[in-house]
Amino acid sequence: MAYDRDLAERIRAALSTQPVVREVSMFGGLSFMVNEKMTIGANTSGDLMVRCDPARVDALVDETPAQWAQMSGRTMSKGWLVVAADEVAEDADLDFWVEVALEFNAKVTGGKPAKKATAKKATAKKATAKKATAKSGRRSTGE
Template sequence: MAYDRDLADRIRDVFAGLSVREVKMFGGLTFMVNDKMTATANTHGDLMIRCDPDRVEDLLTKPGADWPSMRGKKMSKGWIVVEADRVESDKVLGSWLEEALDYNEKVTGSGD
């Protein structure tokens, strides 16, 4: 299964020093932080993050953000996909990954 290697490397850089496991799924490479799905680099260079379901509506107002779907069906609330051209800057990518890490800490109780 192919995934955007550049995006994956950039995610690795942000997650360096954390308890991370990489798993091929969701048509890409998923990063499990503290054994919870946190972010995915997909084949098209899009980023998918797991986020606080209570923040989804606000996050969907950001440029390039959309509700992800799988096999034509919307995924459950708590996931956001961001278009590849909207995560070209390290600052923007970092802000999305921070959103995912904040939620990861909330659900795992980890302070990593």
């Protein structure tokens, strides 16, 4: 996976105060999930991808250097913006976009950290179902 490692490190530092952050390979770069929601990312060209409130997109595009994000030549849904690498060269500029992304993240998550137990619960349910099937001695015959 190729992405701008310097930008990713700066994003990592900017998100260091968030309680639940996970990094995921996504959109051909490195995306940062906050509270299990995609929030911001570094792409291959050093540009910043920002998930923001769809209600703010028009104003942000008009008033800042951000553009609607595109994937494979198609405009993504409202709420996805891309900011060119040279527009986030200064920490203050990056911090602005991190804040925009975190504001929307708080709105969609209620500001509450996601529970990490979801995957564990699903695994536990599968194990319980297997045990119940094994105890009953039944097997599916495919009929």
